[in-house]
Amino acid sequence: MLATRCITPFRTEVQSKLDTFTAVQETLDKWLKVMSQWMSLVLVFTGGEIAKQMPQTSKVFKNTDAQWRKIMERVAEVKLVIPCCQNELLTSSLPRMQ
Numbered sequence: 001m002l003a004t005r006c007i008t009p010f011r012t013e014v015q016s017k018l019d020t021f022t023a024v025q026e027t028l029d030k031w032l033k034v035m036s037q038w039m040s041l042v043l044v045f046t047g048g049e050i051a052k053q054m055p056q057t058s059k060v061f062k063n064t065d066a067q068w069r070k071i072m073e074r075v076a077e078v079k080l081v082i083p084c085c086q087n088e089l090l091t092s093s094l095p096r097m098q
Contacts, residue, residue: 020082027085030094037098038068064097 001007001014041061045051051058071093075084084090 020086024082024085027091027094028081030098031085031090034068034094034097038065067093067097 002011002018007014042065045058045061045065071087071090074087074089078084078087
């Protein structure tokens with residue numbers, strides 16, 4: 001749309017929407033990576049034996065797990081993708097969780 005000449009009156013609004021969608025896409029990419037990693041690790045660290053053998057790593061996972069669950073509770077309340085992806089808790093937490 002930005003390449004068409006008819007866009008001139010709407011360029012600012014279209015660019016703003018494009019920036020929003022780009023940020024949402026980046027957040028969703030990080031979110032999916034964290035979710036995939038979390039799904040793999042939750043079974044490992046909630047089973048018991050490995051958690052006992054790796055107490056430090058288990059502690060880190062437990063903190064991440066608690067944070068993940070808190071984020072997912074907030075997401076369930078909002079239910080809209082753009083506001084969820086613009087949530088400061090989500091955007092600041094995902095890189096650390098990854």
